[in-house]
Amino acid sequence: MDELLLSKIRLGVVAELLTYDWIAFSELARALDASNGNLGAHLAKLVEAGYVDEEKSFVNRRPLTRYRLTRRGREAFAAHVTQLQSLLQTAK
Amino acid sequence: MAQPIGASEARDHIEMVDRILAESHQRLCAGGEYFVVWGAGAALVTITFELIHGGRIPAAAVWMVPVVLALCALFSILRARSTRRVLARSSLVQREFFNVLWLTVGLAFVVNVAAFRLFPGIASAAIWSVAEAIVLLYIGMHGNRRAQLAGVVVVASLVAANFAPAGIAGYVLAAGMLAGYGGFGLSELLARG
Numbered sequence: 001m002d003e004l005l006l007s008k009i010r011l012g013v014v015a016e017l018l019t020y021d022w023i024a025f026s027e028l029a030r031a032l033d034a035s036n037g038n039l040g041a042h043l044a045k046l047v048e049a050g051y052v053d054e055e056k057s058f059v060n061r062r063p064l065t066r067y068r069l070t071r072r073g074r075e076a077f078a079a080h081v082t083q084l085q086s087l088l089q090t091a092k
Numbered sequence: 093m094a095q096p097i098g099a100s101e102a103r104d105h106i107e108m109v110d111r112i113l114a115e116s117h118q119r120l121c122a123g124g125e126y127f128v129v130w131g132a133g134a135a136l137v138t139i140t141f142e143l144i145h146g147g148r149i150p151a152a153a154v155w156m157v158p159v160v161l162a163l164c165a166l167f168s169i170l171r172a173r174s175t176r177r178v179l180a181r182s183s184l185v186q187r188e189f190f191n192v193l194w195l196t197v198g199l200a201f202v203v204n205v206a207a208f209r210l211f212p213g214i215a216s217a218a219i220w221s222v223a224e225a226i227v228l229l230y231i232g233m234h235g236n237r238r239a240q241l242a243g244v245v246v247v248a249s250l251v252a253a254n255f256a257p258a259g260i261a262g263y264v265l266a267a268g269m270l271a272g273y274g275g276f277g278l279s280e281l282l283a284r285g
Binding site: 001003006008011012015016018019020021022023024026027031081084085087088090091 | 096097099102103104105106108109112113116179180181182183184185186187
């Protein structure tokens, strides 16, 4: 299994990003009901692993950070979920 | 080899993923202003051609056509850039929609500019109507009833124009563009408001 995605919040981030072109940090925090500090730390790990791309900009003088799932992240997610499902099958 | 997590935790994770995917609204935000601008622009161009063809305005007025189309394109590019910068999230369906929109309108533009001998006169306006109908029906496929209706209006105007008397067909097509494409855009703007 993918060790990075064993964390529920990181798995949640990748699942949120799966059907979106990109999502802003604030939207991710709201969707996952996570604190900014906690989410930021998890996102940093996903960015470092190359699972997620980060884009920083300013809109009306306010910072806007957006995230996008990379192909590597998408493949890792698919493989991880497949393994979770096979674990459940084995346990039955 | 021992698994790093147990079955109950795996089930918990799978359920969370299922819930997130089920709740991700693949909403298609069409952006009404594009449709109003392109509907009005395409109708204006079609009416201009029909007026020139009927001898009601001088042939020199044809130069208005590239100006109108260029203004529509400029508006779309600037609007798309400014909208993209402030949005908090954008779905993959949304990106796909804009790809279809640009591809269809772009091809219609190329056909009008580079293949005007193959599609002379009213045929070029009909190409625009077909392009607009494709865009509207594509949005309709994603559950937008107003877009479905507007697409049918544009297609109906094509059929009506085919059987309309000479000198009227252009106005029928223009009415379809204005009511179908522009009307859909207006309804989207009103719904958003």
